[in-house]
Amino acid sequence: MSSVRNLTRRNLTRRAALVAATLGAGVVLVACGGDGGDSSGSGSGSGHDAHASASASASPSAGDEAGTTAGAHNAQDVSFAQGMIPHHQQALEMARLADGRAASGAVKDLAARIEKAQDPEIRTMTGWLKAWGEDVPEAGGGMDHSASGHSGMPGMMGAEDMAGLEKSEGKAFDTKFLTLMVEHHEGAVEMATTEKSKGRYGPAKAMADDIVTAQNAEIKEMNKLLGKSG
Missing domain, CATH: 1.20.1260.10 (Ferritin, core subunit, four-helix bundle)
Incomplete structure (x- = not known):
């Protein structure tokens, strides 16, 4: 009886450890994914958006200037x-x-x-x-x-x-x-x-x-x- 209890306790401990490890890995993956996503989104992504925004604002102004000069x-x-x-x-x-x-x-x-x-x-x-x-x-x-x-x-x-x-x-x-x-x-x-x-x-x-x-x-x-x- 004692050996059965010990076996059951060990099984529960392993499961708990496995669950903990799985949850920990999930947190790490989420954290990495979030950081990586934010990094690429706010880094290269924001940089691209900023460049696109600058280009968009520059293009009309350049066009307006050309239009003003010609028109x-x-x-x-x-x-x-x-x-x-x-x-x-x-x-x-x-x-x-x-x-x-x-x-x-x-x-x-x-x-x-x-x-x-x-x-x-x-x-x-x-x-x-x-x-x-x-x-x-x-x-x-x-x-x-x-x-x-x-x-x-x-x-x-x-x-x-x-x-x-x-x-x-x-x-x-x-x-x-x-x-x-x-x-x-x-x-x-x-x-x-x-x-x-x-x-x-x-x-x-x-x-x-x-x-x-x-x-x-x-x-x-x-x-x-x-x-x-x-």
């Missing part, structure tokens, strides 16, 4: 578009006279290039003004109309000059056309230079830069045709 405009941009549209329109009216009046093939070629370059720019600037909710200058309803009203802008021809050009033919037209167009281009370059330094809208500043480059080159070309060195 924002100021009063100078509006003034540039509203002034350059009628300025270009008058240049087109002058250029369109060359086909039936100019004697020089070089003058006719120049006039065609002016028309090809400036007509799309008028459409582009018109699109900007509409998008900004600003007034778009109306197309001139004839020489006198387009020349008056905007004669205060740099290089803009007055009604008398435009009428005189319209009445000219042959070599007289060529000389008058080139002389007036040099002055007209110089005015456009002045307006575009102001936009480059004071404007904010990227595409408008880029167009202004193109105008300065192209029209300065044409001024040199026209002066050569007039027999001038500059």
